[in-house]
Amino acid sequence: MSEREIIKEYSNGDLTVVWKPKKCIHSAICVNTLPKVYDPNKKPWIEPKNASINELKSQIDKCPSGALTYYLKGETENLVDMSDKTSVEVMANGPLLVHGALEVKDASGKSENKSGVTALCRCGASDKKPYCDGAHKKINFVG
Numbered sequence: 001m002s003e004r005e006i007i008k009e010y011s012n013g014d015l016t017v018v019w020k021p022k023k024c025i026h027s028a029i030c031v032n033t034l035p036k037v038y039d040p041n042k043k044p045w046i047e048p049k050n051a052s053i054n055e056l057k058s059q060i061d062k063c064p065s066g067a068l069t070y071y072l073k074g075e076t077e078n079l080v081d082m083s084d085k086t087s088v089e090v091m092a093n094g095p096l097l098v099h100g101a102l103e104v105k106d107a108s109g110k111s112e113n114k115s116g117v118t119a120l121c122r123c124g125a126s127d128k129k130p131y132c133d134g135a136h137k138k139i140n141f142v143g
Helices: 029-033 053-060
Strands: 008-011 015-019 068-072 087-090 096-099 102-105 111-114 117-120
Touching: 015 053, 029 053, 053 068
Parallel strands: none
Antiparallel strands: 008 015, 015 068, 087 096, 096 117, 102 111
């Protein structure tokens, strides 16, 4: 039997931040970008009322794992700008960040469409390959 995915939602009334803890690689981009919103030492740890909608959207769009997404009041899901530009950023001692839309196909042929920012493992130690799970920090990956 498959494990049920945990999904938490935090709203400021107009924008709802959606957090999927199992996808989180603990890059701390959220905490470092908007510390007044994200505080892992508090409950709830996400307070979207402490930032503007534009600040929240900008930060969430930079989440490398896709653990953070959002939707606006009246929408059922996050609408992503699907531009035709895709770029790859190499993080020092960390994953490859793919910005834009892409299709990821596994060895069995199963494919998944991704958009926004996707973190791909570069160290080989991730338990969620091809995606990064933060294992590069545990093994002190240099690259």
